[in-house]
Amino acid sequence: MILLGRNFLRAGLLKPFGALRRVLIADEALKSLYAEKLAKEFQAEFLLTPNLKSRETAHDLTDALFKLGCGRDTLLIALGGGAALDLIGFAASIYMRGLPLIFIPTTLLAMVDAAIGGKTGIDTPHGKNLIGTIYEPKAIFADLDLLKTLPDKEWVNGFAEILKMGLIYDASIWKKPDILKAIRGKMAIVGKDPREQGLRRILNFGHTIGHALETVADYLLPHGACVALGCAVEAHLSMRLGFLKAKEFAEILDLYCRFPLRLPKSYTRAKLLSAMAHDKKSAQGEVRFVLIDRIGHAIPFEGAYCRKVDFSELESTLEWMEGVYS
Amino acid sequence: MILLGRNFLRAGLLKPFGALRRVLIADEALKSLYAEKLAKEFQAEFLLTPNLKSRETAHDLTDALFKLGCGRDTLLIALGGGAALDLIGFAASIYMRGLPLIFIPTTLLAMVDAAIGGKTGIDTPHGKNLIGTIYEPKAIFADLDLLKTLPDKEWVNGFAEILKMGLIYDASIWKKPDILKAIRGKMAIVGKDPREQGLRRILNFGHTIGHALETVADYLLPHGACVALGCAVEAHLSMRLGFLKAKEFAEILDLYCRFPLRLPKSYTRAKLLSAMAHDKKSAQGEVRFVLIDRIGHAIPFEGAYCRKVDFSELESTLEWMEGVYS
Numbered sequence: 001m002i003l004l005g006r007n008f009l010r011a012g013l014l015k016p017f018g019a020l021r022r023v024l025i026a027d028e029a030l031k032s033l034y035a036e037k038l039a040k041e042f043q044a045e046f047l048l049t050p051n052l053k054s055r056e057t058a059h060d061l062t063d064a065l066f067k068l069g070c071g072r073d074t075l076l077i078a079l080g081g082g083a084a085l086d087l088i089g090f091a092a093s094i095y096m097r098g099l100p101l102i103f104i105p106t107t108l109l110a111m112v113d114a115a116i117g118g119k120t121g122i123d124t125p126h127g128k129n130l131i132g133t134i135y136e137p138k139a140i141f142a143d144l145d146l147l148k149t150l151p152d153k154e155w156v157n158g159f160a161e162i163l164k165m166g167l168i169y170d171a172s173i174w175k176k177p178d179i180l181k182a183i184r185g186k187m188a189i190v191g192k193d194p195r196e197q198g199l200r201r202i203l204n205f206g207h208t209i210g211h212a213l214e215t216v217a218d219y220l221l222p223h224g225a226c227v228a229l230g231c232a233v234e235a236h237l238s239m240r241l242g243f244l245k246a247k248e249f250a251e252i253l254d255l256y257c258r259f260p261l262r263l264p265k266s267y268t269r270a271k272l273l274s275a276m277a278h279d280k281k282s283a284q285g286e287v288r289f290v291l292i293d294r295i296g297h298a299i300p301f302e303g304a305y306c307r308k309v310d311f312s313e314l315e316s317t318l319e320w321m322e323g324v325y326s
Numbered sequence: 327m328i329l330l331g332r333n334f335l336r337a338g339l340l341k342p343f344g345a346l347r348r349v350l351i352a353d354e355a356l357k358s359l360y361a362e363k364l365a366k367e368f369q370a371e372f373l374l375t376p377n378l379k380s381r382e383t384a385h386d387l388t389d390a391l392f393k394l395g396c397g398r399d400t401l402l403i404a405l406g407g408g409a410a411l412d413l414i415g416f417a418a419s420i421y422m423r424g425l426p427l428i429f430i431p432t433t434l435l436a437m438v439d440a441a442i443g444g445k446t447g448i449d450t451p452h453g454k455n456l457i458g459t460i461y462e463p464k465a466i467f468a469d470l471d472l473l474k475t476l477p478d479k480e481w482v483n484g485f486a487e488i489l490k491m492g493l494i495y496d497a498s499i500w501k502k503p504d505i506l507k508a509i510r511g512k513m514a515i516v517g518k519d520p521r522e523q524g525l526r527r528i529l530n531f532g533h534t535i536g537h538a539l540e541t542v543a544d545y546l547l548p549h550g551a552c553v554a555l556g557c558a559v560e561a562h563l564s565m566r567l568g569f570l571k572a573k574e575f576a577e578i579l580d581l582y583c584r585f586p587l588r589l590p591k592s593y594t595r596a597k598l599l600s601a602m603a604h605d606k607k608s609a610q611g612e613v614r615f616v617l618i619d620r621i622g623h624a625i626p627f628e629g630a631y632c633r634k635v636d637f638s639e640l641e642s643t644l645e646w647m648e649g650v651y652s
Contacts, residue, residue: 055385066452072606094420096606097445097458098521119423126392132423133459195424280398280422 002116002140002187004180009104009143011041017075017100017138023068025061025088026079027051030106033149035079038104044077051080053087053122055131061091075100078137081107081154082114082223086129089120093135101137107150108158109224111142112165112182117190117200123219127278128211134195142183156259157224160206164231167252168202171296201305202298205290206231209321212275217264225261229325232256237309237317238291248295263325269318273311287314328442328466328513330506335430335469337367343401343426343464349394351387351414352405353377356432359475361405364430370403377406379413379448381457387417401426404463407433407480408440408549412455415446419461427463433476434484435550437468438491438508443516443526449545453604454537460521468509482585483550486532490557493578494528497622527631528624531616532557535647538601543590551587555651558582563635563643564617574621589651595644599637613640 003013014022022044026035031048039046047064050057065074076099078088085103092101105115121132162182166174169185186203193200210230214221235252238244276287286308291299301307329339340348348370352361357374365372373390376383391400402425404414411429418427431441447458488508492500495511512529519526536556540547561578564570602613612634617625627633 059381062450062457063452066450066456066604069603071604090420094416094457094459096456097447097460121423124388124392126389130392130422131388131420133420134423277395278392278397 001138002142002183004111004142004144004183006143007145009038009041009141011043013139013141014042014075014102017102020073020075020100021045021070022075022077023047023065023070024077024079025049025084027084030079034106034146038077038079042077049084049088051084051087053083053090055122055124057087058091058094058122061087062095065091065095070095070099072096072099075102075138077102077104079104079106080110081105082110085110085114086119086121086132089118089135089137090122090132092137093120093133098135101135103137103140104146105140105142106146107154108147108179109154109161110158111147112158112179113161113186115140115142116183116186117203118194127215127275128219130278130280144179153222153224156228157222160224160228160231160259163255164203164206164227167231167235167292167295168205168290168298169296171294174295198303198305202290204306205292205298206234208276208279208287208289209233209272211279212272213264213267215275215278216267216271218266221264225259228256228259229261229263229321232261233317233321234289235292236320237289237314238293240317241291241309241313243291243293243299245294252295261325263322267322267326269322272318286310327464328468328509330437330468330470330509332469333471335364335367335467337369339465339467340368340401340428343428346399346401346426347371347396348401348403349373349391349396350403350405351375351410353410356405360432360472364403364405368403375410375414377410377413379409379416381448381450383413384417384420384448387413388421391417391421396421396425398422398425401428401464403428403430405430405432406436407431408436411436411440412445412447412458415444415461415463416448416458418463419446419459424461427461429463429466430472431466431468432472433480434473434505435480435487437473438484438505439487439512441466441468442509442512443529444520453541453601454545456604456606470505479548479550482554483548486550486554486557486585489581490529490532490553493557493561493618493621494531494616494624495622497620500621524629524631528616530632531618531624532560534602534605534613534615535559535598537605538598539590539593541601541604542593542597544592547590551585554582554585555587555589555647558587559643559647560615561618562646563615563640564619566643567617567635567639569617569619569625571620578621587651589648593652595648598644612636 024039024044025047092099103115105111118136121129162177165182206227210226213226239249288306350365350370351373418425429441431437444462447455488503491508532553536552539552565575614632
């Protein structure tokens, strides 16, 4: 269940979830901004969490729940951006084999992407989100009023995912970005393929390159910037392989040129390729890409929704990327 | 899918799972006994794992998979007893949000209990199995020939779970213990209630006391002995609360008297109660028990399949236990 609206976070929303003990979890930045007030409204205990998602913080967060004596009769309410929801969702999914959970996303990116579809994840030295679970929250409360305090760069992060949805799924979103349409699109896709056996893979468009760039940059670049750059590059690849018309690629590039995109200083092609080899879509050592054949449509490839791309095929696209974004 | 039989572990069994990379995981003791031979038969790489299930070993096992470069195209084959399957199952469930998995249980306990129903778990200083997931293997291969090398105490462990199934679900198993019937019983129960919202709770009969005793004994007592003692004590509680006839309790006690059961030296009532407070069935600070009203039938309690028991109700049963088993 997802609720989208403005200024609707009231205690009554929790009635359908029964008389459970409630623990609201958020990081330091959100504590005084929203979390303490919401914890009071929801009659919940407040628990502070770091906003870094790692094995260590997952360990610490589950330990904090043990110390509070939380049992399966505890409803966790996770307030935060994508990283916080990923971490708290993961902790909720492994604590006593799963506690009931509510997400309250506080960034545009989390509302249109991270909160939806049940993917939880933490980062390891081996790569981003390589440890995680598929675990659905009972409800998502997306209150647009929480975005009033959102910094500009966070708007870019969310905007990049909305545009991606336009490229792979619904051309009308590309023409006119729309939060509700992006949310509905993602829900429809994950509803058809919750465990990412096929269709759901299209959501990874822009992320094969994007995640590898994040790894190369040691996670110092914003996710949205990396995904936007990744979308431009993977659109180029779609064109190079003969699937996407040059005219549509030009339209795509025209929009992404307005983003201030740059490769990280630490970039080398060898590092990028090494990071891509750890991509979760890779199989038998081959890197696989989601590709588009027009704006608004990812190619099904007989239900695989991705295609292996040899290094020789990738090379000229990487050269193009290095030329444009260095 | 579960296959039960003798001497049937051949490469052809894996054909339905496709052309995946295969990694067989087992501990040191099983390495030379069965694992290396099976890895060869299945054309799988062999990976050694400790048989302790903890956050640290889960960390190490997932790291070993990263170091092998395993992607989602890897089929994990877990060979071992309950603890190993719990650990490997947990690692499989969180590695890249879930790898396909096959269980080959090597103990009677694992065949009739741990391998079935998708519960994975690791122990923490806060208690047993308090971190874990619900994650179903693609298949379970239960080869009775693997039990030829099973030590006597391991037969007791499995026997205790089979008897428990007789007490809660099928009186014919109590009269004449039967591996296949016990497996079918557990599969039927978890099939009806995979996420333990009701019926599945009956499998915890004997375990509220049993797990608490394991915690008090610092996990130095065998699981089966603790469960057997727990079943006797929770049958006593069922009688004390007026649900179970004294005659049937006497029949139950008569059988459990043949087990060499003793409370751990470290036992104190305070420690037991404290360990029970962390039980996963406990709610709002109350300890809840599965109870039986006859051999072969756990009481539904309006779909909850457990009932809170106040300390005053529990006290005389604990006194009885301390008198009989000290």
